[in-house]
Amino acid sequence: MALDSKNKKVIHAHLGQEHYTTTLTAGNHELISDEPKHSGGQDKGPDPYDYLLMSLGSCTAMTVRMYADRKEWPLENVYVELLHHKKHADDCGNCEKSSSKIDHIEKEVIVEGPLSEEQVERLLEISQKCPVHRTLLSDIKISSSIDHKK
16 A cells, blocks of 8 residues: 555655665655664664654744744744653553553753743743644554565
8 A cells, every 4th residue: 555645744764775774755855864873773863763852842943933923922042952761650550560661751942032921931831732742642543554565
């Protein structure tokens, strides 16, 4: 089954003979992903989790900027710092094992400009409504298929 790209955005990932170095294509844009050397990669690009965090960071910054622009607030710069790690699931009632870990993303939004405290607090609220943030917190279904070419 080929992906139908008529009404959807299709991202292509190609991994050839270079072990983990993967070429990612989105329309006219091309990026490289890889694993670090200590994981067997060549460190030619960010790893997949880095791209996940970059997606969240860019979406957050854009969402905050759009909101501030619409409100005509004096926002000068937006920075987003992110950290991903696995934490022991202390409060996981449905986990099969008590040693289970859950993914945890820490996101700090840093804004610059002569903003009031109320504006800063509202921008934090808005940062949590960016589409990628909401997607990551929602139930996600992934349909997988495979095509074998000889």
